[in-house]
Amino acid sequence: MAPKKPIHRVELPIFQFNKLKITSPKRDKRSQTGWESFFPYYAGYPEGFVKDLLQSAKLSLDSTILDPWNGSGTSTFVASRLGHRAVGLDINPVMVVIARARMLPQSEAGSLLPLALTLTAQRCRPKVGTPDDPLGEWFAPATATAIRQIEVAIRESTVGDVTPLDGGANVGRISGLTATLYLGLFAACRSLSRMLRSTNPTWMRRPKSEALKTNVSSADVVSAFIDNVSAMAAELAASQQAAVPTPRWTIDVADSTTAKLTPDSVDFVVTSPPYCTRIDYTAATSIELAILAPLLLEDRAELSRNMIGSIRVPVKTISQSAEWGGICNGFLDRVRTHPSKASATYYYRTHLDYFEKLNKSLGRISSALRPGGIACMVVQDSYYKNIHNDLPSIVAEMCCHHSLKLGRREDFRLSRSMVRVNRHTRIYGRPSEPTEAVLCFEKVS
């Protein structure tokens, strides 16, 4: 009998990871000026970080770049400016509005202020404030009504008559111009409610009485809105942003654990997963979510529950899984057996929720990547009490189960972090500077 011919598997070309230019993912103060200062939300990497990565990867122009946790849209903005197709997803509709506003081309700068002036002049409509308007949580009734009048004017003139749609589908339809006007209103409300902000950038104080609510006149609300739109228009006019044809990018509200992504459709992923630091990121955007409430069906509690890193105890029972890897399971065992109050209950369960959602999302990301495609993730470690949560190593292990092979890791020490913001964490004597790791994977078949 003739010997069997050896079966030759076609090996994928191995990506040369050393050609990638990996610069610090830490956002410096300089990058929070100009246009970017209008979305000073915690946790974003600088544009230069994404630009260096994508340019050094030498991708063809028809490549598709995905960020499944797109936040303020740094990845989608840079990828589309470099001429690539960009796909951005985020569960938080506020972040989707911000990321869509960021795509507004410089050529539209001149339309912003006239449009804002027209909208505010048209506002003499019947009162639109209602007692159950969520804005009433922070603003006195007349102030909440003035904000809502501007919101209705933006919505009616640019989005049209809408009914609240599930999953933020309305938000995924709004134009860059509308998104920018909403951003102007977000910025106005942020500046008007300054007194309610705490030192923690992710937290908004809730006024304990009517007297503590922000109470300014309708004229003050209008002028805060106009001032912000006019400053945004000036920054945009001064920027070098060329127009990017809409079909080259999509930015939508989607949950990364369930997102329907076409298999093998993505060439490169650049992203940063939500932190595992028990911070309710919906709290940081609670006023913005109240502004967008008429467009949304989902309420804030539901959004907060669905987020990766939710501080809410999951409704269903979740069990540890071998698929999450030894480092993750070892960490979870240490959390469960920690002697401090609620470690075995609340903290253990919220950590289970985090890792289950993270693992599901990594599976979705991997299936969207084509074989040979690259995924670069910025991942920050943290501590639970005195237990090190080595999230970069956990993600690296989890990715192994999803055909993502680690090709390179670069670590950066950070000085600005929630560890500094929350003084209670200091008593555990941990390092004050977390590590932010850049992990680069290749999809293997």
Ligand SMILES: C[S@@+](CC[C@H](N)C(=O)[O-])C[C@H]1O[C@@H](n2cnc3c(N)ncnc32)[C@H](O)[C@@H]1O
């Ligand atoms: C670390 S931030 C990303 C920051 C982003 N790289 C930037 O430059 O602004 C993580 C993002 O993940 C989003 N997120 C949390 N849970 C999610 C989920 N289940 N699906 C999609 N996005 C989610 C958060 O809303 C947040 O914007």
